Amino acid sequence: MNPKHKNTILITCSAGLTDYVRREVEDLGYRSGECHKTGIEVEGDFYDAMRLNLYLRTAYNVLFLLKQFKCDGPDELYRNVRNQPWEDIISPQEYVSVVGRVNTEFVGNSMYANLKVKDAIVDRVAGKTGSRPDSGKDKNNVVVQFYWKDDHCWLYLNTSGQKLSDRSYRKIPHKAPLRESLAAAIITATGYDGSEPLVCPMCGSGTLAIEAALIASRRPPGLLRSNYGFMHVKYFDEPGWRQMRIEALKISKIRGGKADFKPARIIATDIDAEAVEAARKNAMTAGVSHLIDFDVCDFADTVIPPGAGTIVMNPEYGLRLGEIEKLQNTYKRIGDFFKQKCSGYTGYIFTGNPALAKKVGLRTSRRFEFFNANIECRLLKYELYPGTKNKT
Numbered sequence: 001m002n003p004k005h006k007n008t009i010l011i012t013c014s015a016g017l018t019d020y021v022r023r024e025v026e027d028l029g030y031r032s033g034e035c036h037k038t039g040i041e042v043e044g045d046f047y048d049a050m051r052l053n054l055y056l057r058t059a060y061n062v063l064f065l066l067k068q069f070k071c072d073g074p075d076e077l078y079r080n081v082r083n084q085p086w087e088d089i090i091s092p093q094e095y096v097s098v099v100g101r102v103n104t105e106f107v108g109n110s111m112y113a114n115l116k117v118k119d120a121i122v123d124r125v126a127g128k129t130g131s132r133p134d135s136g137k138d139k140n141n142v143v144v145q146f147y148w149k150d151d152h153c154w155l156y157l158n159t160s161g162q163k164l165s166d167r168s169y170r171k172i173p174h175k176a177p178l179r180e181s182l183a184a185a186i187i188t189a190t191g192y193d194g195s196e197p198l199v200c201p202m203c204g205s206g207t208l209a210i211e212a213a214l215i216a217s218r219r220p221p222g223l224l225r226s227n228y229g230f231m232h233v234k235y236f237d238e239p240g241w242r243q244m245r246i247e248a249l250k251i252s253k254i255r256g257g258k259a260d261f262k263p264a265r266i267i268a269t270d271i272d273a274e275a276v277e278a279a280r281k282n283a284m285t286a287g288v289s290h291l292i293d294f295d296v297c298d299f300a301d302t303v304i305p306p307g308a309g310t311i312v313m314n315p316e317y318g319l320r321l322g323e324i325e326k327l328q329n330t331y332k333r334i335g336d337f338f339k340q341k342c343s344g345y346t347g348y349i350f351t352g353n354p355a356l357a358k359k360v361g362l363r364t365s366r367r368f369e370f371f372n373a374n375i376e377c378r379l380l381k382y383e384l385y386p387g388t389k390n391k392t
């Protein structure tokens with residue numbers, strides 16, 4: 001396969017994040033194509049796929065289309081997959097993992113289809129080279145993905161391997177951490193660009209503060225990862241990848257403190273000392289700890305820098321009754337804190353519980369829809385000017 005050959009690249013994401021992915025893709029200079037519920041298409045070659053892996057903040061996987069075909073049964077699936085010149089892509093020493101999504105009457109479950117695809121790939125490589133690649137569930141090597149809908153099948157190389165939201169900086173997750181891609185989308189939704197302070201009380205393991213620091217310093221999150229699916233294919237251009245990383249580092253304002261633009265302070269606090277310790281360590285792993293001031297305190301005691309800025313909070317939203325009763329007071333206190341101490345700021349609360357959100361008692365100026373692990377959530381925006389209106 002020629003890595004300069006252009007084809008469709010499908011960028012997957014979680015439900016509700018396609019607009020954020022589209023914006024990122026367009027900012028990177030690509031024309032966005034068809035948009036699905038959990039993905040967006042662009043045209044590009046294998047190098048574009050590598051570049052997208054390096055830069056995208058809100059996506060899950062970058063899938064490079066190998067072929068699509070009409071498929072009206074498992075034998076047809078096997079035959080078409082086996083026709084692909086896998087020996088040009090996968091060396092027999094590699095390990096292959098197959099991920100399938102099946103929505104067709106031709107097979108009852110995706111496991112059988114997965115097996116067919118895996119057999120076809122391995123049989124083809126063995127037939128051409130004399131040895132069979134290993135295969136299994138580990139997604140740290142070559143990952144082949146297919147989607148079989150009705151009588152049509154799309155066959156992709158998953159160039160990411162593991163999800164891009166697993167940035168690898170969060171060694172200590174603590175409780176109820178947000179996915180990194182969701183945290184990046186939340187920060188993007190606030191319009192934050194690093195020019196004004198950002199305050200994250202209730203920071204937990206620090207995901208919002210760390211993603212904000214990566215955005216403020218223009219540091220592509222992909223620099224943090226050392227393994228991608230694309231590195232395991234035969235035509236992976238290692239010097240080309242190294243060059244791409246060097247260019248990404250150059251545009252990252254974080255580099256050596258030589259930047260002409262220094263992001264404003266980011267403040268992250270939590271009442272739980274262990275959470276703050278985890279956040280601090282995670283920020284160090286992400287290379288952004290020098291941009292974040294950490295503190296252990298009740299959210300209401302967080303020191304707010306004077307002037308304008310952004311404050312983002314992700315309080316627990318509780319599932320059990322006892323918890324919810326306790327949280328009602330927390331949400332009310334957040335409203336008081338916003339009103340009394342955060343004047344001049346724009347406040348945001350990310351929550352999955354609308355009834356609790358009402359307890360804040362302030363008028364929202366905007367609501368952004370998100371999903372967090374299938375729970376419908378909202379990012380609520382509050383303009384906190386002096387004398388902020390109570391909700392009427």
Ligand SMILES: C[S@@+](CC[C@H](N)C(=O)[O-])C[C@H]1O[C@@H](n2cnc3c(N)ncnc32)[C@H](O)[C@@H]1O
Nearest residue numbers: 177178202203204205207270271272298299314
């Ligand atoms: C849902 S978690 C935040 C998760 C975080 N966004 C992350 O990605 O790791 C809520 C956090 O609020 C903190 N918290 C609860 N009550 C607090 C209070 N009164 N003051 C400050 N932090 C509090 C908890 O310790 C917990 O870390």
